Amino acid sequence: MNLRAILCALVLALACGRPESPGGPKSAGSGAGSSGSASMAKLMKDRNLSEADVTAALKTYTPSGRKDEFLVFASGGHSGQLLVIGVPSMRILKYVAVFTPEPWQGYGVGDKGSAEVLKEGSRHGKPITWGDMHHPALSETKGEYDGEFVFVNDKANPRIAVINLKDFVTEQIVESKLIEADHGGAFVTPNTEYVIETSQYAAPLGGAYADLKEYNEKYRGAMTFWHFDRAKRRIIPDESFAIEFPPYMQDLADSGKLTSDGWAFCNSINTERATGGVLEGNPPLESGASQNDMDYLHVVNWRKAAEVAKTKAKVIAGMRVIPLQVAIDEGLLFFVPEPKSPHGLDVTPDGEDLVVGGKLDTHATVFNFKKIQGLIAAKKFEAKDPYGVPILPFAESIRGQVELGLGPLHTAFDGDGNAYTSLFIETKVAKWNVKDLKLIEKISTQYNIGHLVAAEGDTVAPKGKYLIAMNKWALDRFNPVGPLLPQNFQLIDLSGDANGGKMQVLYDLPIGLGEPHNAQMIRADKIKPWNIYKPVGLDAVTKEKSPFAVEGGKERVERKGNVVDVYMTAIRSHFTPDVVRVKEGDKVRIHLTNLEQAHDATHGFALNSYNINASLEPGKHTELEFTADRAGVFPMYCTEFCSALHLEMAGYFLVEPKKK
Numbered sequence: 098m099n100l101r102a103i104l105c106a107l108v109l110a111l112a113c114g115r116p117e118s119p120g121g122p123k124s125a126g127s128g129a130g131s132s133g134s135a136s137m138a139k140l141m142k143d144r145n146l147s148e149a150d151v152t153a154a155l156k157t158y159t160p161s162g163r164k165d166e167f168l169v170f171a172s173g174g175h176s177g178q179l180l181v182i183g184v185p186s187m188r189i190l191k192y193v194a195v196f197t198p199e200p201w202q203g204y205g206v207g208d209k210g211s212a213e214v215l216k217e218g219s220r221h222g223k224p225i226t227w228g229d230m231h232h233p234a235l236s237e238t239k240g241e242y243d244g245e246f247v248f249v250n251d252k253a254n255p256r257i258a259v260i261n262l263k264d265f266v267t268e269q270i271v272e273s274k275l276i277e278a279d280h281g282g283a284f285v286t287p288n289t290e291y292v293i294e295t296s297q298y299a300a301p302l303g304g305a306y307a308d309l310k311e312y313n314e315k316y317r318g319a320m321t322f323w324h325f326d327r328a329k330r331r332i333i334p335d336e337s338f339a340i341e342f343p344p345y346m347q348d349l350a351d352s353g354k355l356t357s358d359g360w361a362f363c364n365s366i367n368t369e370r371a372t373g374g375v376l377e378g379n380p381p382l383e384s385g386a387s388q389n390d391m392d393y394l395h396v397v398n399w400r401k402a403a404e405v406a407k408t409k410a411k412v413i414a415g416m417r418v419i420p421l422q423v424a425i426d427e428g429l430l431f432f433v434p435e436p437k438s439p440h441g442l443d444v445t446p447d448g449e450d451l452v453v454g455g456k457l458d459t460h461a462t463v464f465n466f467k468k469i470q471g472l473i474a475a476k477k478f479e480a481k482d483p484y485g486v487p488i489l490p491f492a493e494s495i496r497g498q499v500e501l502g503l504g505p506l507h508t509a510f511d512g513d514g515n516a517y518t519s520l521f522i523e524t525k526v527a528k529w530n531v532k533d534l535k536l537i538e539k540i541s542t543q544y545n546i547g548h549l550v551a552a553e554g555d556t557v558a559p560k561g562k563y564l565i566a567m568n569k570w571a572l573d574r575f576n577p578v579g580p581l582l583p584q585n586f587q588l589i590d591l592s593g594d595a596n597g598g599k600m601q602v603l604y605d606l607p608i609g610l611g612e613p614h615n616a617q618m619i620r621a622d623k624i625k626p627w628n629i630y631k632p633v634g635l636d637a638v639t640k641e642k643s644p645f646a647v648e649g650g651k652e653r654v655e656r657k658g659n660v661v662d663v664y665m666t667a668i669r670s671h672f673t674p675d676v677v678r679v680k681e682g683d684k685v686r687i688h689l690t691n692l693e694q695a696h697d698a699t700h701g702f703a704l705n706s707y708n709i710n711a712s713l714e715p716g717k718h719t720e721l722e723f724t725a726d727r728a729g730v731f732p733m734y735c736t737e738f739c740s741a742l743h744l745e746m747a748g749y750f751l752v753e754p755k756k757k
């Protein structure tokens with residue numbers, strides 16, 4: 098489209114899109130077009146906007162009240178939270194509290210349910226108040242996103258969390274005591290039978306000690322298959338299992354689908370088994386780890402492994418682990434050489450091929466699942482690794498390689514047979530055709546792109562249309578905010594309809610709370626969240642009516658010894674009771690139900706000096722437990738501006754001092 102056409106389209110849209118107010122001036126006559134374009138041209142000039150800028154605006158601007166077509170679930174990196182972002186508007190809709198206390202949602206600030214979820218995620222009993230979230234994974238049915246759950250990993254303290262998309266609440270965190278850091282997770286199998294979590298930095302399994310001198314013998318990696326029980330909405334650790342791996346650094350993982358269903362794959366780096374130790378006369382870890390021309394793609398038969406785990410696993414740190422030798426003997430694990438310190442591994446939508454980004458290589462290598470299966474069936478192994486894992490011949494395992502540029506990392510897919518690979522060093526996205534392995538075009542990103550996400554791009558049915566480049570650097574993109582800069586999510590239009598068939602950057606969204614690594618983009622209409630909690634008194638974690646739910650009119654305070662139970666309700670614009678009297682040293686349990694059933698009628702409950710702030714969405718019940726260990730007068734008040742008398746939605750919590 099040329100400028101004139103864009104302006105006409107814009108003016109037309111303005112003229113037809115808005116209903117005229119009754120009795121208002123009738124202005125959409127034939128003259129409006131030209132005066133509209135004149136003022137539009139002036140606006141463009143005043144704001145220094147090019148035609149491409151105006152196209153981008155037209156493609157992303159979302160009028161007030163209009164909803165987005167897609168939702169992105171993006172890692173919030175070190176914040177330990179999950180971001181929900183609308184596409185194409187790139188409006189941030191929510192930060193979902195996962196690994197980190199989050200006051201607005203009342204997560205980990207007094208509420209008992211969320212405190213217990215966070216406690217499940219403590220490490221050997223020590224509370225962990227941050228997370229290094231990398232890879233969100235939406236639940237799938239037959240390889241398509243079903244919109245029910247999202248799983249996320251914490252690389253730093255190997256954990257997986259389960260978030261229910263009925264209310265966007267974290268319901269469970271499982272801690273792996275087997276490994277010391279994860280990275281190849283969370284990835285789900287096509288029907289979400291398992292959530293995969295693969296170790297990254299090798300260590301003795303189960304948290305034992307061994308010196309680095311014993312690295313080759315005693316350090317190990319592992320791929321864990323956490324079993325997810327959809328009806329129970331929980332990961333069941335007792336029905337989960339792991340496979341022991343050699344002490345390489347296992348990296349990104351992915352599940353097979355369709356043709357390759359039943360199998361899982363992960364990359365590795367540091368097959369050199371370097372351990373660093375520069376002051377001990379060793380090469381630095383990163384150079385020691387970059388000597389080999391090839392590392393190993395791990396090919397895992399998880400469906401068979403699930404059977405083998407029933408009889409031949411040994412339990413380490415509470416997890417059933419298939420020993421490496423058993424995995425070799427049973428044909429559960431094979432290696433394929435892969436060029437040099439690879440990073441991303443992405444299975445194509447048809448499940449036929451695996452795309453591996455070379456990182457220190459300029460190619461994406463396309464491994465073919467059927468070829469790999471043929472070699473396994475024919476037992477055509479070229480060697481074994483030092484632990485006895487059979488290695489398939491590289492040349493016969495691949496369908497080909499595509500020369501893309503510097504630093505290929507991750508690959509996403511559209512619905513038309515195209516792949517999009519991030520080039521970290523070149524700071525570009527390369528579009529290429531999966532079938533004929535031909536590079537089509539490249540687009541620059543700002544800057545240093547890591548992951549990229551396309552609409553449902555890692556499912557069996559990608560939707561194309563939009564891609565988001567998740568960039569690590571943003572040096573000249575936004576107003577300076579000190580030396581720590583936000584990261585930059587760039588929305589890229591894949592339709593090509595306004596840019597001569599080419600990709601176009603549409604929008605920059607700064608992410609100011611941690612390094613987001615990966616994201617998932619789902620059609621918004623697949624997610625069907627609740628508007629309110631029903632019946633009144635529902636517990637957000639158990640999703641059942643709380644046995645302590647309080648009915649209107651039955652509010653009361655009961656004392657048994659030094660335990661005080663306060664049965665309290667909230668409704669616009671008061672708490673009942675609004676005065677609570679306890680004695681210093683009492684154990685207090687506030688059972689608090691929001692009686693509202695109106696959409697968005699949320700109250701808060703803050704209690705001064707006791708580190709308490711609850712979020713009470715309509716119908717929600719929350720349990721607050723604490724010891725009244727400080728005497729004094731403590732105002733309690735509602736923290737959501739819920740009504741005209743919100744400021745008056747308050748009361749007193751009186752703690753009478755102990756008699757001396």
Ligand code: K7E
Pocket residue numbers: 231232280349440506507547548614615
């Ligand atoms: Cu950042 Cu997936 Cu952890 Cu690549 S990883 S960028």
Ligand code: CUA
Pocket residue numbers: 669670699700701735736737738739740743744746
């Ligand atoms: Cu309730 Cu403000």
